[in-house]
Every structure is written in structure tokens, then in C-alpha cells.
Amino acid sequence: MCLAAPGRIVRIEGTRAVVDFRGVRRNVQLDLLPAAAAGDVVLVHAGFAIQRLDPDVAADTIAALEEAEARLRAEAERGGPR
Amino acid sequence: MIATRPADHYREIAALTRAPVALMEVCGTHTMAIARHGLRSRLPPALALLSGPGCPVCVTPAAELDRAALLAREPGVTVAIFGDLLRVPGSLSSLERERAAGADVRIVYSPRDALAMAAADRARLVVFLGAGFETTSPLVAATLVRAREEAIENFLVLPVFRLIPPAMAALAADPRARIAGFLCPGHVSTILGTRPYEGLARAHRMPCVVAGFAPGEILRALVLLLRQIAESRAEVENAYETAVRPEGNPTARALLDRVFRVADADWRGIGRLPGSGLELREEYRRHDARARIPVALPAAAPDFERGCACGAVMQGRCAPADCAHFGTECLPAHPRGPCMVSSEGACAAHWRYGGAFRHG
Numbered sequence: 001m002c003l004a005a006p007g008r009i010v011r012i013e014g015t016r017a018v019v020d021f022r023g024v025r026r027n028v029q030l031d032l033l034p035a036a037a038a039g040d041v042v043l044v045h046a047g048f049a050i051q052r053l054d055p056d057v058a059a060d061t062i063a064a065l066e067e068a069e070a071r072l073r074a075e076a077e078r079g080g081p082r
Numbered sequence: 083m084i085a086t087r088p089a090d091h092y093r094e095i096a097a098l099t100r101a102p103v104a105l106m107e108v109c110g111t112h113t114m115a116i117a118r119h120g121l122r123s124r125l126p127p128a129l130a131l132l133s134g135p136g137c138p139v140c141v142t143p144a145a146e147l148d149r150a151a152l153l154a155r156e157p158g159v160t161v162a163i164f165g166d167l168l169r170v171p172g173s174l175s176s177l178e179r180e181r182a183a184g185a186d187v188r189i190v191y192s193p194r195d196a197l198a199m200a201a202a203d204r205a206r207l208v209v210f211l212g213a214g215f216e217t218t219s220p221l222v223a224a225t226l227v228r229a230r231e232e233a234i235e236n237f238l239v240l241p242v243f244r245l246i247p248p249a250m251a252a253l254a255a256d257p258r259a260r261i262a263g264f265l266c267p268g269h270v271s272t273i274l275g276t277r278p279y280e281g282l283a284r285a286h287r288m289p290c291v292v293a294g295f296a297p298g299e300i301l302r303a304l305v306l307l308l309r310q311i312a313e314s315r316a317e318v319e320n321a322y323e324t325a326v327r328p329e330g331n332p333t334a335r336a337l338l339d340r341v342f343r344v345a346d347a348d349w350r351g352i353g354r355l356p357g358s359g360l361e362l363r364e365e366y367r368r369h370d371a372r373a374r375i376p377v378a379l380p381a382a383a384p385d386f387e388r389g390c391a392c393g394a395v396m397q398g399r400c401a402p403a404d405c406a407h408f409g410t411e412c413l414p415a416h417p418r419g420p421c422m423v424s425s426e427g428a429c430a431a432h433w434r435y436g437g438a439f440r441h442g
Contacts, residue, residue, distance in 0.1 A: 001138045001166060001426065002217040002269040004109055027192060031224035032334040043272060043325055044162070047192025048221040051272040051331055054324045061324055064296035068111060073191075075166065075425050 004045040005069040006053055006062050009038050019044060022066070083279035087429035096126050098308035104194035104260050105131040105307055106398050108250060109267030110137035110426025113296060117431035119297045129308075131320035132259070132398035134248050136267055138213045139170050140396060140420040140427050141349045146242045147172030149215040152377035153240065159375065162196035162253035165189040165210045173383040178212075193225040193239075200229070200237035212241040217269040219243040219360060220334035223341035226366055241360055244347060246270050247278045248358035259398035263289035263307040265300070268322045272375045275330025279318045287316040287361045318345040332354050339367050348418060351393025352383045390419035395428050402429040409433060 006029070007019035017036060019028040021044075030036055033049040041057060042049040043065070053061075086234055114135040122131055135141050142406040147167075151174055154161040161177060168178045168189065181187040185204075190196050193210050200208035212222050222239060229237040246267060253259050266279055271292045279290040286418060289310035293303035310317060320326050338360070347359020362370045388394055390403035390412070402408050402421070412418040414430055421427035425434075 001214050001424075002109065002267065004269050004272075008270060014216055014253070017299060025148070029192075029221070029224065031117075031227075032337065034333060043269070045217055046221055047194050050217065050220070050226065050269070050334065051325050052329075054397060057324045060296040060298060061294055064115065064294070064299070068115065072166070072425060074143065 002045065004043040004050060004065065006041055006057070006065050008026045009036055009040045009042060012036070014055045017049065019049070023078055033065050088301055091298065092124050092183075092306055095125050095129065095301065095308060096430050098305070098312050098340050099126040099129045100132070100312075102128045103308070103311060104132055104398065105263045105265060106132040106134045106253065106259070106261045107134040108134035108246065109265075109270065110301065111269070112265055112267070112293065113137070113302060113379055113419050113428055114426050114433050115295050115297070117435040119375070120435065121297060122186065123421070132261065133395065133431070134209045134253065134398065135349060135352060135396040136215065136246065136270075136422050137214060137396070137421070137426045137428075138218070138390065139166050139424035141244060141352065141437050142167075142242050143317065143348045143350045143383070144171070144173040145348075146240070146377070147176070148174045148379055148383050149372070149377060150240060151177060151180050151352060152174040152379065153209050153371060153375055154187050156375055156377070157199045158184040158206055160188060160199060160206050160208045161211060162188050162190045162199060162208055164213070166424050166426075168214060170420050171417070174380060182271045193222045197225050197229055197234060197237050199371070201232070204236055207236050207238055208376055209238045209240055209374065211269060212239045212243055213244050214243055215267070215270050216338075217290065218271045219342065220331070220338050223337040225315065225368055228362065229369060230366065235434050240360070240367050240371040241362060243342070243360040245289075245344070245358045245360070247274070247282065247433070248355050249349065249352070251282055251286070252352070252355050253397060254282060254288045256397065259396055262311055263291070263422065266290050266292040268292060268294050268325065271322065271326045271330065273334045275329045276320050276326065276328050278353040280291040283316045283318050285386060288403075289316050290325050292318075292320045292322045294324065304321055318431060351396055363425070387418050392419040392421040392429070395421055402432040406431070
């Protein structure tokens, strides 16, 4: 349940940001990360940015987060693992 | 210096495992990653990785799931949940069964989606089932602050949040678990930072290492834990520097403190742990589903069916395969206990990916 996906902030719109997740753009709340700026790579959990990632984050770190989050999201949409 | 390739990590882990040793991964996402990548099968037989209580779906008491089911039966009430809560059984029912019987149970991606539902239809009460740990509770706090600001009075929360460090302290003090070190949760630590584990490391002589979720990151954290054990150290180390700062996320913690206060709480299969839950502060009580919508709960809500070993599994006292129901009566398609419901549960992870799951 604590899964989080990494994405890059494209622009800030008030208390939200438009975040790019491998080409898919979604709105993300910045309530927990008010100092975030365009260009930052952030971890997003349930629609909120929770932490900044180091800019030199390793590719396998990103891949592991993306993969786990995508799988859980798919499962959640089905209502659990089958 | 620490090696970076998995092969180097496996070599060092083998060299450092000189006697039987049990380490616990507290977080369900680690449980899933360890099982999925088959890490256990390449670890020395003397090293046991125990799966801990860090699965919100697993530790939410049956009585609270009963309450959620009864709330869903109330006319004019929508229950909004994260998808992994749909199938978890209480003692009466599950939200999946209530939905099939006609209740308005909706899966949301974010608590903000539930707030938007409430704003769009002020005639319905929208109850968000607030399960999760320190990663999740701050966003619900932020959503409640927004609900107050916009006076969205029909947005309610059933708070069943739990706090991870008190559960780790209880496990560290339990000799039956024989835990020699903790792989600390990665995303809970993005909020908490590393300081909450310091007292634990000192008081219980317990090595604690925060880990990321890539196989190499998990193995590196195991190396750091085994080095501490070999050198008789008990410290907090951060092996997920990419995302975890020592101070965590102070904004998130301030929001938590603004909306919630710490309370004693029951953990399914573990029991009551002091200071391990959150309840709404007075100012936010009008958004508390418990206070706003009274329901008649059954006098007793047993957490498990007879014979379910989920509680012992989550406390590191046995492996999933030690349970008589595992893989026979209890399967992901028809789970009998919560550890088989959640994809992050130890039993589901073990069933789906197999691997050498040993207990100590």
C-alpha cells in the first residue's frame, strides 16, 4: 500500500503540479512538498508528492518503483490479486 | 566501501552468515519485492528473512472492516477505499460482498478522489476508509484540511491508520520472533526519516537499515545489517538515500500532528499496541465516520478463522507454509486470512512466487 511512483514535475499550478510519468501526465498534489519545483523528480503516493528523489537516481531504483506501483495499481483496479 | 552488483552482495551475505540469523523486512512492499525477485532462493540457508506487519490490509482489525461494511449498508452512504481493501474479510462480511449486494463501494486512487465525490454530491455521506501507515496518513490529513477549508461536511474518514515504529518496538521486545535486525520500510521512512529508529536500535540492540525496493538495494541493506551483526553494532543506517533524508518530510509530519493525535490501537493478529494508532483531533471530529454514523457492531469480531496463522506469520513466529490452511483451503482466489488477500501479504507473496521461505 505504501507504493510510490517516480515522476518529473513539468509545471506547478498553485498547490498542484503536472507530473510526467514516462510520458503520461497527471495532476499531483503538493501539500506535503510545497517547495517542489519544475524539473524535480518526485515520489508520488496516491496522488500526492511525498518526497524529492536525488537527481542522479539510479535507473534500477526508478524501474523497481515503476514496476511495483504499476502492478499494484492494476491489481487494485481488479480488486486484488487473483 | 560497499559493492554494487547483486553477485557481490550475495557473496558477502554468504560470507557474513556464519550462524543461523533471522532478519525481518517490516514492509509489505519489501515482502513482495523479495518474493517476486526470488531473493530468498539465493541466500544462505542459515539466513531467514521474516515478513513483518507492514501490510495495512493485513493488520486492520476485523471489527473495523465490519464497521466499514455496516457503514456501506447505511442508506445515503458511499464508502471509498483503496482497491486492495475490497476483498479483505472482516468477521461479518467484506466490502466486495457488500458491493455485490448493492452497497455503494467505490475504489479510488487518492483520498482527493473521495473528497471530489463528496463535493459533487452533498446529499451523500462519503466515507474514506483511512487504512495505512505513515506514508498514507499525511495525505489523508492534507485532504481533511482541505475538506475543512472548503466546508465539505459530507466527507468523512474512518481512521484506522497505524504507526510503524511502535509495532517494530513490540516485535523487537518479543523473544519468540528472534529478530536480529530490521530492514526498515522505504516509503514510511521518506516521511519519518531515520530518527524514529534510533531509540529502537539503542534500547533493543537492534540493527536497523532503511532499504529501497530494487533487488540490489534490498541486498545492499541486508549486507549492511549482517555487517552490523558481525561487528556487534546496533545502529540506524540509510541504504535508500535516493528518497530518504534523515529528517524525513517535516511538512507531512506537521500535517499529521495538526489533524490527528496518537492513540492506542489494535493490530489484527497482534493485539493492542500502545501509541500505535491515530485518532482525529477535536477540530476534525465532525469528519469522523465513527462519530457521525453510529452502527451496531457485533459483540465480538474474531480477527481470524480457526487455524489461520496470519498473526504468527506477521510476527515472525512461523512461515506461511507452516499454516495448515496455506495452499489448501486458503488461496489467493478464495483467501481465508488477510495475509493471503493482499498482494503484499506474506502468504500471497509466498504462494505466488514460491521461494525458500524459512522461519529462523
